[in-house]
Amino acid sequence: MSRRPVRPAPRSRLTTWLATVGAATALALGLAGTSAAAADGPNPPVWPTTSGPAAVIGGLVHPDASPPGANDWQCKPTAAHPRPVVLLHATWTNAYTNWAGLSPLLKRDGYCVFAPNYGGQPGVPFKGTQHIPDSAREIARYVDRVLKATGARQVDLVGHSQGGGLMPRWYLRFEGGTDPAKPARNKVRRLIGLAPSNHGAGASGLGDLSTALGLNPTMSLVMGQAYADQMPGSRVNTTLDRDGDTQPGVDYTTIVTRLDEVVTPYPNQFLKAGPGARVRNILLQEICPQDLSEHLSIAYDSNALQLVFNALDPAHAEPVNCRLSLPLLGG
Template sequence: MTGLALVTASMIVTTSVASASESAAGPAQPNIVSAAVYALSHPTASPPGANDFSCKPTAAHPRPVVLSNGTGANAYDDWAGLSGVLKRDGYCVFAPNLGGPEGGLFQAVGDIPTTAGQFGQYVDKVLAATGAAKVDIVGHSQGGMLPRYYLKYLGGASKVGTLVGLAPSNHGTNLDGLVDAVRSLPGGGDFADGVIGAVCPACVQQEVGSTLLAGLNDGGDTVPGVNYTVVATRTDEVVTPYTSAYLSGPTVTNHRLQDYCMIDGTEHINITYDHIAIQLVRNALDPAHAWTPNCLT
């Protein structure tokens, strides 16, 4: 494992600029598994309907939507369901690959502040191409937390209307106690910070109590002028406890999937394909046409 870790770390380190590469759109997918299988041979595929830089926003949907994927995922396998839905709704949709090797299958593994800076550059590119004044952001896991760094530290607050997080790692994770267990072992802290931190800096930065998260959440979870929506699931096995996804503040709306369908068993990695989560995203982006989802619709 150490040798593999060092090789992977070398691949990441030698990529001085995180990838924003995207190619032709792939097909819509029903779940993260089928999307990941397609992404194996098409790692830079755009999600359906995304990354058309000739798209011009309409009066009904004046803000383009930028999708931000989770740790180790890429734009296609996280968003091959939601992206096409938003495109059909009339949005201009964009989904970059950032924080990983250029053209690589695994993205969003690099240093979060660095990736957040590149995310901000991508937002500027979208604004310039579309002529819009602001974007809305929908992010999964790290992709729901990382834009908060952009908002707080990198001038993003004036460029974003709404941030929607699907199972975001806003207050970190202990991976059901695994993080504490590893760090309690002899040499466990060195392993986590050295080996894991070299391969995936973002993984260590998302641990509960990390320096990055302590700074990000210091002084409050939100910044003025931005609306926040969080969608969490009680069965989240990655962001634990699942309530660590929630934000607090006057412009925050927190949702739990099981409050709309008690038997919904959707876990962390497939939440971007859950029909309730998708509708809650649509509601957050277009509150005037919101409706309440349930187990069937």
């Protein structure tokens, strides 16, 4: 079965977007009557959400829902896909909003998929706002639970923004995700970051300005401590960068758009391989020049998602069939 992300039957982009929004709204309203605890189990099978705005609606209506295909705690990995995939959402979002597109595609392809809501309170749609080391400890407990439930030895992490950058890197280095002395004991094999906030998010000058003016603590009172943690020169950034970008035994992939308006300048997202690690830095526009995705829509960009599949299973990588992907909407 092809692993290339699929799109709906051809019709106008506006018609497709409106239909997607309507369907996602109906799904979200149906979920709204369930309890937050129900989000820990699998959702009924649904079609992939191909539009970021549609997923935002679902995530706002029921912020603790699992994305389709995720969090089936009875799932057992196969020989073809022996490592569960843990999806880590971005700052100020949640698992459903971020992964309603990718999660069902992974599940359809035979992966065990898990997508926690972290760094926020139940019932609040804007998660991933807490101090990054605290969120990393939360993910450490979650990964341990996934390994115990599935019987797997390792997981692969796929994250967006904070979820693909500083937070999982903190987990790998300081919260038990890796064992530098014996990398074979690592709990994580791959880290794949979509627009990862690896070396400071200048936010098209806003973050640089708030840092220069000493306003990050004030901004974090409103936006959460994760805001200050991801700013250039933050204590979290300098602590992580002090001993290099990577951990032995982990394969890293960054998938970056030149049009990113949040993690700027965009080369801040790239990593440099240290001893015993492998890094592949991918600039989307070098593969698909017409790709117009920016920071928000990259998680709903079929070109970027094919690169995620290729990074998860390099032995069966497929060419990227470049499609037009638009800001905010993806494609």
